[in-house]
Amino acid sequence: MKRGKYIFWLGALFFGFSLAKYAFNMDLMPATFIVFEVLSFLVVLFMIYFVQNYIDTCKSGVGKSEEDKECVKKQAEIERLRRRLKSYENSNDLREQQVNADSNELIGELKKVFKGYDGQTGNALMKVLVNHYEVMAAIAYCKDNDSYAAVNRFGIDDEYILPDLMADDGLHAQAIADKQAKEIADIPADYLEVGSATGSTQPVYLYILPLIQDEQKGLVLELATFKKNDLIEVWNKFQSAQ
Missing domain, CATH: 1.20.58 (Methane Monooxygenase Hydroxylase; Chain G, domain 1)
Incomplete structure (x- = not known):
């Protein structure tokens, strides 16, 4: 001008x-x-x-027309990203709802098989968890005087002798004393091996799940897995419901 x-x-x-x-x-x-x-x-x-x-x-x-076209393109891209973010949030909400529903269903199954602090109940609880999670190995222990004796096993050769658990010693002592589930990621190399058709391998996570009533009655489940899961949260909810 x-x-x-x-x-x-x-x-x-x-x-x-x-x-x-x-x-x-x-x-x-x-x-x-x-x-x-x-x-x-x-x-x-x-x-x-x-x-x-x-x-x-x-x-x-x-x-101005070129600027408007560029603005429209940017607005369209922003709107696309907003829709994608909303879809992702909805997907996360649905996934979380599904996880909660599965957890509640699992806790319901555990409550259903819980009949007392004996070997039969320990075995039933272990079977429920083995069916629900990708468990490589599992052991159910039942209170026997001053120790916990193994009452059943999964994924471990029958030839392997399972020692009794001592409430005041070893990996399980703290979980038993606190009466709280415990996750162990740094499993000792010589602690447990899981056998398969291709050989033996070491699990990555060890979950110790105590269910203690008093000094005379109690159960402890031990599960070994290759993947991290929500066993701690599920077990604590189940335990608090007893």
Whole structure:
């Protein structure tokens, strides 16, 4: 618009020079002719202004149109990301609801088989957990005087002798003393091996799940897995319901 302003005033200057000649022979020129010249001058100036303004408007309009297109693209991308985020949140909510539903169902199964602090109940609880989780090995212990004797096993050769658990010694002592489930990630290399058709391997996680009533009655389940899971949370909820 700045360059158009200069063109406008330059045209006005040249047109002013063209009218200057009439100042020397005013008497010879009719008044209507001079009026016509002045009107022509105004019309030309208006045409220059109109054309320049139209050009500037078109140019700015094209630029604005490009900006609008870019803005629309960005808005569409933002809206797409918002929908994707919302879908992800909904998916997480559904997944969490499903996990909670599965956990509640599992706790219900554990309550159903719990009949007391004996070997039969320990074996039943172990079977429920083995069916629900990807357990590589499991042992059910039952309170026997000052120790806990193994009453059943899963994934461990019958030839392997399972020692009794001592309530005041070993990996299980703290869990038994606190009466709280315990997860152990740094399992000793010589603690337990899981056999398979391709050989023996070491589990990654060991879960110790105590269920203690008093000094005379109690159960302890020991589960070995390759993957971390929600056994601690599930067992604590089941234990608190007893």
